[in-house]
Amino acid sequence: MSIIDLRSDTITRPTPSMRKAMAEAEVGDDVFGEDPTVNRLEAMAAERMGKDAALFVSSGTMANIVSQLTHCRRGEEMILGDRSHIFFYEGGGSAALGSIHSRTLPNRPDGILDLTAVEAAIRPDNIHFPRTRLLVLENTHNRCSGAPLPVDYMKRVGELARRHGLKVHIDGARIFNAAVALGVPAADLVADADSVSFCLSKGLAAPVGSLICGNADFIREARRNRKVVGGGMRQAGILAAAGVAALTEMVDRLADDHANARRLVRGLADVPGLSVRPEAVTTNIVYMDIEREGMTAQALSGALEREGLRILPTGPFQLRAVAQYHVAADDIDRALKKIRTVMGR
Ligand SMILES: Cc1ncc(COP(=O)(O)O)c(C=O)c1O
Structure with a gap:
């Protein structure tokens, strides 16, 4: 994988x-x-x-x-x-x-x-x-x-x-x-x-x-x-x-990372149990807050890791995803699929 x-x-x-x-x-x-x-x-x-x-x-x-x-x-x-x-x-x-x-x-x-x-x-x-x-x-x-x-x-x-x-x-x-x-x-x-x-x-x-x-x-x-x-x-x-x-x-291509971060945000909008602020994302960093009883950032990142997706816990109920050079638009789509699998949609 x-x-x-x-x-x-x-x-x-x-x-x-x-x-x-x-x-x-x-x-x-x-x-x-x-x-x-x-x-x-x-x-x-x-x-x-x-x-x-x-x-x-x-x-x-x-x-x-x-x-x-x-x-x-x-x-x-x-x-x-x-x-x-x-x-x-x-x-x-x-x-x-x-x-x-x-x-x-x-x-x-x-x-x-x-x-x-x-x-x-x-x-x-x-x-x-x-x-x-x-x-x-x-x-x-x-x-x-x-x-x-x-x-x-x-x-x-x-x-x-x-x-x-x-x-x-x-x-x-x-x-x-x-x-x-x-x-x-x-x-x-x-x-x-x-x-x-x-x-x-x-x-x-x-x-x-x-x-x-x-x-x-x-x-x-x-x-x-x-x-x-x-x-x-x-x-x-x-x-x-x-x-x-x-x-x-490598400077001009940062625009690709920004587009990929926005792609991720758009896809996260309808994932249950995760909250993002789409208007906040204008560069390459996306924060998401967990809004599901009993689920912690550590537990969610562990479950995603088992699906082959790494996202960083940055607080007890918060995770961060960062678009970067080795991640293409179709990787973002695959990442969203894995997040939906774990979050139940
Ligand atoms: C805003 C900001 N300043 C400084 C640093 C420190 O950089 P380094 O990890 O190279 O020491 C970082 C690292 O992520 C950062 O995000």
Whole structure:
């Protein structure tokens, strides 16, 4: 039985063109700044994001912690969403490694942080308070149905941040999904941010790696912090070569994943015992809530696994399905058939 794996876009494997590029990559010692392929990838990334410079790091988590360490000093405060990946899934690294104080505000279901609430959370200058240094937003927002944050919202964020002297970091692990869904260049979505991180190893299917982009001074300092956390890699061009192929060949096809996610949502509409919010799905992530007495997400995912379908439990009664490169439209139809078999229709 062939398995359909909808747990995540992180399970994607490198394409034949990536493997060829990796085998043939020109390399050097990147800690000395001498790896031509890493340098090329960093230049491409900076250009795509409309920033001066970029830094190649091993993961999205490393990109986020290095960015936080570069923006904030010990005891300073960062405002971020209560459903954000940094707050939820990064091992408390902000506190553990940065002594950064996290001030969470509720994410709306579309990933947005209400800007009136953000403004009210900014601390006045008073020795009792931590200094509010950084505002973090996530685009697309993983735990908010993969919602993209639009350009006009980002402009208002930039205006607010400038007025209060706040730095803005975008966790753009899936920024290209946002750009493709909204039909705008990624650079337009991060023009008002001081830093953005994005991942090569999710929907873009590269095996490893993320980039941090920002101005030249920020990236120089981030390079120091990358070394501190042990992220200075040597002949990393082997990995960067796959990243160059990912940026060149894999961005536009994200539209196929978005179409497949919508196909899944349409098919789930009449499945009894499962609730989805069709209007929420505009990129590649679909959340479904179980509404059946006595059925848990663990039990349902186990039953689906026995049918050859993998879907990730993300809460006691919630599961997540993510459309990705190795899943075609007819796999979605087969997946729906398996879900109907298990749910009894
Ligand atoms: C929004 C977001 N940010 C950051 C990350 C972290 O990426 P990594 O798993 O490469 O550390 C993820 C991973 O899924 C993510 O979804």
